Amino acid sequence: xxxxxxxxxxxxxxxxxxxxxxxxxxxxxxxxxxxxxxxxxxxxxxxxxxxxxxxxxxxxxxxxxxxxxxxxxxxxxxxxxxxxxxxxxxxxxxxxxxxxxxxxxxxxxxxxxxxxxxxxxxxxxxxxxxxxxxxxxxxxxxxxxxxxxxxxxxxxxxxxxxxxxxxxxxxxxxxxxxxxxxxxxxxxxxxxxxxxxxxxxxxxxxxxxxxxxxxxxxxxxxxxxxxxxxxxxxxxxxxxxxxxxxxxxxxxxxxxxxxxxxxxxxxxxxxxxxxxxxxxxxxxxxxxxxxxxxxxxxxxxxxxxxxxxxxxxxxxxxxxxxxxxxxxxxxxxxxxxxxxxxxxxxxxxxxxxxxxxxxxxxxxxxxxxxxxxxxxxxxxxxxxxxxxxxxxxxxxxxxxxxxxxxxxxxxxxxxxxxxxxxxxxxxxxxxx
Amino acid sequence: xxxxxxxxxxxxxxxxxxxxxxxxxxxxxxxxxxxxxxxxxxxxxxxxxxxxxxxxxxxxxxxxxxxxxxxxxxxxxxxxxxxxxxxxxxxxxxxxxxxxxxxxxxxxxxxxxxxxxxxxxxxxxxxxxxxxxxxxxxxxxxxxxxxxxxxxxxxxxxxxxxxxxxxxxxxxxxxxxxxxxxxxxxxxxxxxxxxxxxxxxxxxxxxxxxxxxxxxxxxxxxxxxxxxxxxxx
Numbered sequence: 001x002x003x004x005x006x007x008x009x010x011x012x013x014x015x016x017x018x019x020x021x022x023x024x025x026x027x028x029x030x031x032x033x034x035x036x037x038x039x040x041x042x043x044x045x046x047x048x049x050x051x052x053x054x055x056x057x058x059x060x061x062x063x064x065x066x067x068x069x070x071x072x073x074x075x076x077x078x079x080x081x082x083x084x085x086x087x088x089x090x091x092x093x094x095x096x097x098x099x100x101x102x103x104x105x106x107x108x109x110x111x112x113x114x115x116x117x118x119x120x121x122x123x124x125x126x127x128x129x130x131x132x133x134x135x136x137x138x139x140x141x142x143x144x145x146x147x148x149x150x151x152x153x154x155x156x157x158x159x160x161x162x163x164x165x166x167x168x169x170x171x172x173x174x175x176x177x178x179x180x181x182x183x184x185x186x187x188x189x190x191x192x193x194x195x196x197x198x199x200x201x202x203x204x205x206x207x208x209x210x211x212x213x214x215x216x217x218x219x220x221x222x223x224x225x226x227x228x229x230x231x232x233x234x235x236x237x238x239x240x241x242x243x244x245x246x247x248x249x250x251x252x253x254x255x256x257x258x259x260x261x262x263x264x265x266x267x268x269x270x271x272x273x274x275x276x277x278x279x280x281x282x283x284x285x286x287x288x289x290x291x292x293x294x295x296x297x298x299x300x301x302x303x304x305x306x307x308x309x310x311x312x313x314x315x316x317x318x319x320x321x322x323x324x325x326x327x328x329x330x331x332x333x334x335x336x337x338x339x340x341x342x343x344x345x346x347x348x349x350x351x352x353x354x355x356x357x358x359x360x361x362x363x364x365x366x367x368x369x370x371x372x373x374x375x376x377x378x379x380x381x382x383x384x385x386x387x388x389x390x391x392x393x394x395x396x397x398x399x400x401x402x403x404x405x406x407x408x409x410x411x412x413x414x415x416x417x418x419x420x421x422x423x424x425x426x427x428x429x430x431x432x
Numbered sequence: 433x434x435x436x437x438x439x440x441x442x443x444x445x446x447x448x449x450x451x452x453x454x455x456x457x458x459x460x461x462x463x464x465x466x467x468x469x470x471x472x473x474x475x476x477x478x479x480x481x482x483x484x485x486x487x488x489x490x491x492x493x494x495x496x497x498x499x500x501x502x503x504x505x506x507x508x509x510x511x512x513x514x515x516x517x518x519x520x521x522x523x524x525x526x527x528x529x530x531x532x533x534x535x536x537x538x539x540x541x542x543x544x545x546x547x548x549x550x551x552x553x554x555x556x557x558x559x560x561x562x563x564x565x566x567x568x569x570x571x572x573x574x575x576x577x578x579x580x581x582x583x584x585x586x587x588x589x590x591x592x593x594x595x596x597x598x599x600x601x602x603x604x605x606x607x608x609x610x611x612x613x614x615x616x617x618x619x620x621x622x623x624x625x626x627x628x629x630x631x632x633x634x635x636x637x638x639x640x641x642x643x644x645x646x647x648x649x650x651x652x653x654x655x656x657x658x659x660x661x662x663x664x665x
Contacts, residue, residue, distance in 0.1 A: 009525055010588045013575050081585035180632035202628045254623050
């Protein structure tokens with residue numbers, strides 16, 4: 001029996017044994033928004049066999065001028081029960097790739113976009129591992145008509161009495177572990193209501209799926225507890241925003257390819273990878289920080305990076321080389337600190353890897369530690385302009401995604417720039 | 433002499449009754465097909481087997497009954513299904529839920545032969561292959577795993593890795609061996625994939641049972657509760 005058949009058999013049998021009522025077919029649009037079909041067990045076999053046809057023009061980034069039908073094809077290795085649903089009325093999920101009706105990869109599918117970049121790395125003998133630290137806020141609710149109210153007044157690492165937020169976060173971590181998602185640790189972050197969940201490294205495709213799952217589980221469990229969670233990059237004007245610092249390493253077979261005799265125990269590959277990240281950072285920022293609001297986080301004075309550069313200790317550096325515990329040489333890695341948790345994780349990991357590999361393959365020279373080689377874009381408009389001029393981005397994301405993304409993001413910027421903000425009214429109305 | 437009692441659901445008429453007579457076994461007819469009825473009819477030394485007329489129920493209900501009978505504390509012996517021809521396709525992937533089947537219209541001598549044959553073999557036949565080790569229970573036919581009675585929801589590869597390790601307890605496997613034996617095809621993670629899956633399995637086993645999968649430093653992994661001494665595989 002082929003591997004595909006045994007996987008299908010495993011899935012169908014588990015659905016039957018566990019009394020699963022719905023299977024959610026999960027996928028992601030170009031902006032990283034979570035989409036799903038819900039199929040009953042009766043439809044499942046067909047869905048596994050042939051995929052689900054849908055009209056792509058209804059989904060952001062999936063529209064094309066001509067024919068618009070596409071197929072969501074389940075990746076059976078990702079079949080997983082969702083542990084927060086009731087016993088006896090179980091719900092499971094499986095991630096999907098989007099393909100054209102003829103079975104070829106659909107160019108607007110971020111999951112396959114990442115897969116393509118990973119395949120390129122694989123051809124060079126590298127596997128890309130990532131471990132993100134995901135920050136988010138717990139609020140009383142997400143009512144946009146008033147300022148968000150954080151659920152607690154804690155700060156960095158605070159051990160608070162057993163409040164709602166800590167309870168929800170703890171339940172979330174246990175739920176994630178039950179789904180096989182390894183959590184390194186979870187903690188209260190700097191701002192009131194802000195929390196962080198650090199994930200244990202996996203290959204980048206699994207991790208992009210995992211980020212989608214984590215965002216879903218965090219929001220779902222908050223909702224069940226009568227509060228709300230948000231991954232908005234900068235929800236509070238006077239508190240730090242939420243980032244998704246991402247730890248990166250390349251492996252060649254059993255060996256961490258970042259380990260070497262260079263500065264801080266880094267290899268030549270690692271040094272060039274960092275050089276690639278630093279060099280291409282401005283042009284990939286439109287993907288790692290894709291919303292108008294993302295740029296309210298990337299401001300001076302906090303821990304968020306505002307310029308391209310690298311360092312060992314500087315907490316505001318774009319690329320940091322974390323210290324390694326003695327004897328843990330395999331955990332040698334670099335940390336890329338600009339992304340935010342509202343990015344599309346598939347595209348973010350794809351462009352980060354592509355930028356780093358460009359440095360490796362192009363023998364890039366590492367700038368001096370602490371030097372600022374360029375500014376990061378200060379607004380979505382600037383980021384999008386840099387993206388448009390970038391060959392790296394066109395090659396990595398493909399014409400379809402770049403063109404759609406530019407159009408969508410320029411429309412977002414146009415909608416934003418006509419706004420008159422409370423800041424302006426307060427400052428100018430009495431005066432001018 | 434001990435007369436074998438065979439459970440018969442939901443009826444035992446016509447050729448089926450004749451086949452029982454020819455075989456010399458006694459039917460116990462449970463018309464409702466409910467477990468409590470089945471238990472109340474059960475002789476002290478248990479059923480020798482069961483004949484389930486799947487053509488007389490919605491098919492999924494008949495399969496659920498088979499599954500319940502299979503998972504009883506007390507065995508049920510061989511299960512023979514009576515089917516309509518159109519139900520044959522539905523048997524795919526459910527082969528473990530029955531031992532034999534007969535398609536209607538029922539021929540007395542065929543049914544009697546199968547009944548006799550199955551009852552005779554039942555003595556030597558083992559039940560569904562299971563792994564039972566250190567609190568971990570895996571049913572290799574239903575793909576279900578549980579730890580200390582708690583069902584584990586595993587992805588396919590997690591299941592396959594756990595099954596491989598648990599069928600070879602106390603043997604140390606290198607990452608490469610696990611990758612080639614369990615995955616058997618190219619995978620993004622390379623050998624690190626094994627670490628990632630082991631971590632996922634340990635998370636699902638829970639803190640108390642995570643140690644069932646032991647890391648053997650600079651070698652690989654092994655499953656089991658015995659002390660961690662290196663025995664090359």
